[in-house]
Amino acid sequence: MILRLEDVTLSYGLLKAVDGVSLSVAQGARHALIGPNGAGKSSLFSVVAGTLAVTSGRIEFDGADVTGLSEPARAARGLVRTYQHSSLFLRCGVLDNVRLAVERVHGHPLRPFRRRRRDAAITEQAYAHLAAVGLASRAAEPAGALSHGERRQLEVAVVLACEPSLVLFDEPTAGMSVAETDRFAALVEELPASLSVVIVEHDLDIAFRLARDVTVLAAGRVIASGPPEAIRADEQVQRAYLGTESTDDLFTEPR
Numbered sequence: 001m002i003l004r005l006e007d008v009t010l011s012y013g014l015l016k017a018v019d020g021v022s023l024s025v026a027q028g029a030r031h032a033l034i035g036p037n038g039a040g041k042s043s044l045f046s047v048v049a050g051t052l053a054v055t056s057g058r059i060e061f062d063g064a065d066v067t068g069l070s071e072p073a074r075a076a077r078g079l080v081r082t083y084q085h086s087s088l089f090l091r092c093g094v095l096d097n098v099r100l101a102v103e104r105v106h107g108h109p110l111r112p113f114r115r116r117r118r119d120a121a122i123t124e125q126a127y128a129h130l131a132a133v134g135l136a137s138r139a140a141e142p143a144g145a146l147s148h149g150e151r152r153q154l155e156v157a158v159v160l161a162c163e164p165s166l167v168l169f170d171e172p173t174a175g176m177s178v179a180e181t182d183r184f185a186a187l188v189e190e191l192p193a194s195l196s197v198v199i200v201e202h203d204l205d206i207a208f209r210l211a212r213d214v215t216v217l218a219a220g221r222v223i224a225s226g227p228p229e230a231i232r233a234d235e236q237v238q239r240a241y242l243g244t245e246s247t248d249d250l251f252t253e254p255r
């Protein structure tokens with residue numbers, strides 16, 4: 001298991017946004033986390049990534065207890081999240097946003113005379129990550145010039161540049177066009193098998209296309225967990241998505 005949560009709780013004052021969640025994510029997982037608005041999905045990502053400290057419970061990543069570690073310390077170990085709202089440097093260049101992430105991973109040069117070669121290597125890697133998300137031709141533009149969907153693709157490039165072993169994607173396709181969403185899904189499908197992925201996704205077509213395991217959260221609690229087919233058929237899951245008699249309806253709605 002790359003990630004193991006034991007009875008994790010996060011309270012905002014009186015509200016338990018995450019309420020006693022225990023969950024395991026296997027090495028190489030393609031794991032979807034779904035649930036209605038306000039279910040606690042982003043809050044759960046925040047405690048797993050270390051953005052917020054747990055109120056109680058334990059988080060184990062790659063065999064080590066990381067419950068007390070900061071977000072940068074967890075990222076340095078390979079546990080990286082994306083945010084539901086953009087965290088790009090909009091005035092910096094598209095390529096520079098990726099370069100910053102590559103630089104962070106590879107640290108600073110010990111010997112200055114190696115600097116030029118090192119810079120070229122960093123640029124080359126950053127370009128490769130940009131190309132993977134289809135943004136190589138936009139490299140020189142400021143990130144602020146990108147469309148909403150393109151910014152989300154750039155976030156994916158930034159996350160991959162961190163060389164993670166586990167990525168937490170929080171609604172990566174929100175605001176993407178159909179073509180951009182499809183490109184994102186294809187990108188996830190092409191990621192190396194060794195990389196573990198957990199994805200919060202409102203578009204259930206995408207969630208069920210990408211995931212081999214699905215966890216359903218409602219009111220901070222896990223109400224179902226299992227392979228996509230079992231989750232589709234689960235009555236409690238159908239009730240959690242109010243106004244929907246059958247989850248089948250959720251898969252046929254036009255976007």
Ligand SMILES: Nc1ncnc2c1ncn2[C@@H]1O[C@H](COP(=O)(O)OP(=O)(O)OP(=O)(O)O)[C@@H](O)[C@H]1O
Nearest residue numbers: 012015017035036037038039040041042043044084
């Ligand atoms: N910083 C905060 N302070 C207080 N309450 C918060 C805070 N962030 C979230 N909440 C509340 O915690 C609950 C869980 O929110 P969260 O954003 O984790 O849900 P979510 O499943 O990600 O929802 P969505 O699908 O809308 O993104 C909600 O009731 C929300 O209003």
Ligand SMILES: [Mg+2]
Nearest residue numbers: 041042043084
């Ligand atoms: Mg959220």
